[in-house]
Amino acid sequence: MTCSNFQAVVAKIKTRGEVLRRNILTSMTAQTLSGADVDQRGLVELLTAAGVVLIGQEVATLFHNLDPLKTGAIKVSKLLKLVA
Numbered sequence: 859m860t861c862s863n864f865q866a867v868v869a870k871i872k873t874r875g876e877v878l879r880r881n882i883l884t885s886m887t888a889q890t891l892s893g894a895d896v897d898q899r900g901l902v903e904l905l906t907a908a909g910v911v912l913i914g915q916e917v918a919t920l921f922h923n924l925d926p927l928k929t930g931a932i933k934v935s936k937l938l939k940l941v942a
Contacts, residue, residue, distance in 0.1 A: 861915040875941035878908035895931035
């Protein structure tokens with residue numbers, strides 16, 4: 859079960875990593891990419907656009923692991939590094 863297993867969720871995302879990377883990089887310039895933040899809804903939109911289907915608990919697991927300080931936002935660059 860992948861629901862709350864961070865590594866399993868990451869493995870699921872990596873199957874569409876190239877598409878996700880391409881979507882992020884083509885939609886953002888270098889300046890906006892370096893400081894770009896997304897909230898949980900924005901993360902779901904990025905993943906969905908890349909064809910990654912996650913259930914709610916998987917999204918929560920991913921988001922909370924990428925946002926350990928609980929700021930409510932994650933850097934897009936962190937997501938890119940994760941799927942690299």
